[in-house]
Amino acid sequence: MNSEQLAWKIRRHGIEMTHVSGGSHVGAILSVADIMAVLYADILKYDCNNPEWEDRDRFILSKGHAGASVYAALAEEGFFDTKELLTHYANGSRLSGHVSHHVPGVDLSTGSLGHGLSVGTGMAYAFKKDNKDNKVFVVIGDGECNEGAVWEAALFANHFRLNNLVAVVDHNHMQSMDFNENTLEIESLAEKWRAFGWNVVEIDGNNHTELKEAFKTVEKMSKQESHKPSVIVANTVKGCGVKYMQNDILWHYRFPHDGWEYDCAVSDLHLIKPDGVDDPYTPNGIVGGAKPSKDDDIYNDHTFSYTWNTSYSEKMRRVSAKSGTDEKVHKVTEEDK
């Protein structure tokens, strides 16, 4: 399966898994789907028949709340049966909501944000000490970069010249309740990584050509004399692929319910389905599905600083979603205030 096909599968499984389980984080799964797909289809070295293979690359999804994306990628790549995916979040299932190392192919349980890069850095350091040429890849969230431990790991990785370490930031500009810039200002994110001594490549993280090129570039950079670790700042859209979810923070926690939410999500995905890939749940998409009515809460700004905290200083509310449209994020204007 090529990366575009795998990304579509991850999205389709992600919708079904959150729909069936009532689980959260569908926006985060859709945001990271392309990064995961390119990693599993083109970059990572692994053997699905021997998950503990010593020479494998190590992979950590540090934003462990997007666990469904890793489970879907592993199942599609043959680590276990895709039918198991629908046990996600169920009592007794090994496919817990956040990533679990009890699942074949998973090297580290994650979910408490801020730790994946430190562990990945330790792995990379150990490989150096053992003269091994395994690589370590860590995907982190941009909101996760609020955690101090991320930056401690970044210092360490540069100090020890861990050129066998690649971090990818899923830079969707949002976290759980709001846009990053309204929560804790972090821009310029790329400049910050550069200041910490890393090679930095910034790309569109929902574009497979750019992702593949970026992994090639960091591979070349890692061979430079400086031996720096590398980071790909992958600009993504939270909810990418389902129009009404895009850049709407509601879909960090809300799952696609029965009715128009599920029907529109599936229909949107069918509009972008690549050739040669099948939908195991709704093979022909949804014909004549439910549509939102004018009273449904769609395309509204659900950010914390807009809806729930009216006293939140406008000075700190730096970005907002445009209400009434699926247009992208925009900066706060005089008119908004």
Ligand SMILES: Cc1ncc(C[n+]2csc(CCOP(=O)(O)OP(=O)(O)O)c2C)c(N)n1
């Ligand atoms: C240490 C810690 N604090 C808080 C949370 C709750 N939480 C889950 S997801 C999330 C937002 C993360 O944002 P980001 O890293 O940008 O991920 P995204 O969903 O945008 O991909 C938060 C705060 C957590 N999982 N771990």
Ligand SMILES: [Mg+2]
């Ligand atoms: Mg984010």
